[in-house]
Amino acid sequence: DIQMTQPPSSLSASVGDKVTITCRASQNISDYLNWYQQKPGKAPKLLIFATSHLQSGVPSRFTGSGTGTDFALTITSLQPEDFATYSCQQTYSTPETFGQGTPVDIK
Amino acid sequence: QLQLQESGPGLVKPSETLSLTCQVSGASISSGSFQWGWIRQPPGKELEWIGTMYYSGTTFKNPSLQRRISMFVDTSKNQFSLKMTSMTAADTAKYYCARLRDAMVTPGRYVRFFDFWGQGIQVTVSS
Numbered sequence: 001d002i003q004m005t006q007p008p009s010s011l012s013a014s015v016g017d018k019v020t021i022t023c024r025a026s027q028n029i030s031d032y033l034n035w036y037q038q039k040p041g042k043a044p045k046l047l048i049f050a051t052s053h054l055q056s057g058v059p060s061r062f063t064g065s066g067t068g069t070d071f072a073l074t075i076t077s078l079q080p081e082d083f084a085t086y087s088c089q090q091t092y093s094t095p096e097t098f099g100q101g102t103p104v105d106i107k
Numbered sequence: 108q109l110q111l112q113e114s115g116p117g118l119v120k121p122s123e124t125l126s127l128t129c130q131v132s133g134a135s136i137s138s139g140s141f142q143w144g145w146i147r148q149p150p151g152k153e154l155e156w157i158g159t160m161y162y163s164g165t166t167f168k169n170p171s172l173q174r175r176i177s178m179f180v181d182t183s184k185n186q187f188s189l190k191m192t193s194m195t196a197a198d199t200a201k202y203y204c205a206r207l208r209d210a211m212v213t214p215g216r217y218v219r220f221f222d223f224w225g226q227g228i229q230v231t232v233s234s
Binding site for chain 1: 210
């Protein structure tokens with residue numbers, strides 16, 4: 001199975017900050033990488049698919065980048081509603097695995 | 108707007124079989140080329156893909172779970188189901204149903220992602 005790692009284990013930031021969340025795959029996954037946002041007690045919400053494609057309705061302050069094994073999700077100006085856990089998912093091969101998630105909390 | 112809602116028992120005894128159903132509303136489960144799937148999240152751990160299926164019955168299962176799971180679609184009720192046998196404490200998790208969409212990003216190249224999710228149902232395995 002492809003292992004997805006998201007260092008660091010957590011991230012503290014303030015409203016207005018630029019935040020970058022990273023995701024590393026244990027092998028080359030091309031650009032088959034999705035990002036989800038999850039708030040406590042809620043279902044995951046798709047933000048970005050195929051590394052850099054913004055899902056309909058998601059604010060443009062969210063951008064994705066990377067290829068191969070290293071990927072990033074950037075929030076250009078953190079808003080109060082963005083404090084959540086962010087998880088990456090590879091869909092390059094079965095089973096389609098997720099990272100452990102990066103919680104973004106208030107500094 | 109598409110909505111998915113899981114239902115089933117919140118408590119299952121060890122060695123028993125879990126049965127979950129996902130009710131789909133807002134669209135027909137047999138329209139389009141979507142897959143319908145299950146994902147779970149044990150407490151404090153990452154999401155785990157369980158499996159997906161087309162309404163026609165073709166299934167794709169996580170190899171680590173494939174001997175224990177079966178998935179079904181009932182188009183007449185617009186719902187799909189998961190059965191997982193031989194439940195243990197390690198299967199305690201929040202179980203989500205979701206729609207898997209294939210999207211073409213460049214001519215001839217498709218990517219997959221879960222674009223609609225249910226709210227999830229907590230399943231605890233305990234005697």
